[in-house]
Amino acid sequence: MIAQLRICLCNIPDTFEELIIRFISSVPKGYRRIDIVADTYRRGSIESAEREKRGKSTKVILGSVKSKVLRDANKFMMNDENKVVLINIIFKNMIENRVHVIL
Secondary structure, eight states: OHHHHHHHTSSOOSBHHHHHHHHHHHSOSSOSOOOOOOOOOOTTSHHHHHHHHHOOOOOOOOOSTTSBOOSOHHHHHTSHHHHHHHHHHHHHHHHHTTOOOOO
16 A cells, blocks of 8 residues: 555645545546555564664654645555554545445
8 A cells, every 4th residue: 555655646636635646546447345444564574674773753743634645655555654644534525425445
């Protein structure tokens, strides 16, 4: 999921709503089921240590899907909390727009 979001951020949209629409539109059509998976890393794991070496950014408060996307989207994605909030906003938007979601 995060990799697909990064692709959607190549040409940065104005709002997170536009990013969500772009993301949902990028999901393959014609399938009965598509699993959307976002990974996490345990504290102290090798993966977590490698990510820490690459750097971290500050947490951004997202009020709603109408919030503006930061021009430096890669920096936004370097913060785990930002990604969690973004994923939750995407799922909430998908549910509100009747895209079938199983959490």
